Amino acid sequence: NAGVTQTPKFQVLKTGQSMTLQCAQDMNHEYMSWYRQDPGMGLRLIHYSVGAGITDQGEVPNGYNVSRSTTEDFPLRLLSAAPSQTSVYFCASSTSGTGYNEQFFGPGTRLTVL
Amino acid sequence: RKEVEQDPGPFNVPEGATVAFNCTYSNSASQSFFWYRQDCRKEPKLLMSVYSSGNEDGRFTAQLNRASQYISLLIRDSKLSDSATYLCVVNRRTGNQFYFGTGTSLTVIP
Numbered sequence: 022n023a024g025v026t027q028t029p030k031f032q033v034l035k036t037g038q039s040m041t042l043q044c045a046q047d048m049n050h051e052y053m054s055w056y057r058q059d060p061g062m063g064l065r066l067i068h069y070s071v072g073a074g075i076t077d078q079g080e081v082p083n084g085y086n087v088s089r090s091t092t093e094d095f096p097l098r099l100l101s102a103a104p105s106q107t108s109v110y111f112c113a114s115s116t117s118g119t120g121y122n123e124q125f126f127g128p129g130t131r132l133t134v135l
Numbered sequence: 136r137k138e139v140e141q142d143p144g145p146f147n148v149p150e151g152a153t154v155a156f157n158c159t160y161s162n163s164a165s166q167s168f169f170w171y172r173q174d175c176r177k178e179p180k181l182l183m184s185v186y187s188s189g190n191e192d193g194r195f196t197a198q199l200n201r202a203s204q205y206i207s208l209l210i211r212d213s214k215l216s217d218s219a220t221y222l223c224v225v226n227r228r229t230g231n232q233f234y235f236g237t238g239t240s241l242t243v244i245p
Contacts, residue, residue: 052231061143063222063237064179071231079232111178118231121167121186124224126178 023047027112027127034102034134042097042130044112050125052118053095054079055087057108058129064111070095071118102134136161139225141236149244152213156239158206158223167226168199170208172219173238179222182208213243 028043046053054069066079070089084106086098095114099106112127141158148154160168168185183190185197185206196209206223223236 054233056235061237063139064235066232066234069231077231118233119166119226119228121169121184123169123181123184124179124233126180128178 025112025114025125025127027110027130029130030128031131032133034099034132036102036104036134038102040099040102042099042110042112042132044095044097044127045093046095046112046114046125047093048114048125049092050114050116051092052115052122053089054113054115054118054124055085055095055097056111056113057081057106058111059108067097067110069118099132104134106132107134108132137236138162138234139223139236141223141239143237143239145240145242147242147244148213150213150215152243153209153211154213154241155210156208156221156223156241158208158236160204160206160223160225160234162225162227163204164227164229165204165225166228168197168206169224169226170195170197170206171222171224171235173222174219182221210241213241215243215245217241218243 055067056064068087110130113124115122115124170182171179172182173179189198220238
């Protein structure tokens with residue numbers, strides 16, 4: 022049982038490049054989400070999904086796309102990277118997006134945009 | 136106004152001390168409350184959920200005050216291994232979103 026996995030662990034991009042951050046979970050969780058963490062800002066929700074085929078925007082969705090074709094996978098796409106997207110990105114999964122449900126986090130992807 | 140607010144600290148306390156953190160939330164529709172722990176450069180992990188009646192797990196006690204909309208975490212007999220950032224997290228009845236505070240940094244000194 023691997024839990025939540027993320028790849029890559031580190032990435033450096035140039036402004037304007039695109040890339041996909043991968044996230045997978047093996048706990049059969051319906052709810053998955055992406056956060057970015059910046060110093061002094063805490064974790065901010067980018068996008069979330071309550072099940073395969075269903076996604077919605079969080080607090081800071083601009084510049085990011087997501088899709089959920091399977092229960093297990095929830096990739097995050099950066100369309101045209103900007104220095105403001107330099108951050109640590111965490112993927113999380115949970116049984117549900119409401120109630121007393123523990124969120125399980127992946128180890129994070131540290132992204133630098135030059 | 137932020138959904139969840141915490142004092143960022145840092146709190147520097149000696150081993151064996153008792154330390155308390157508070158967190159306030161702005162939305163009265165908030166339903167579920169948590170404390171997560173995050174070690175340096177690691178992912179957050181659930182420390183404990185916070186229930187209306189208050190709850191305790193070993194040296195850790197969490198309290199919820201719905202009327203004043205704040206949550207507290209008390210750590211007794213601090214250990215060096217308690218050094219971390221503690222994140223307050225709130226979830227509403229609807230909306231499928233978890234809201235994180237910016238975290239409170241704790242360093243336990245030998």
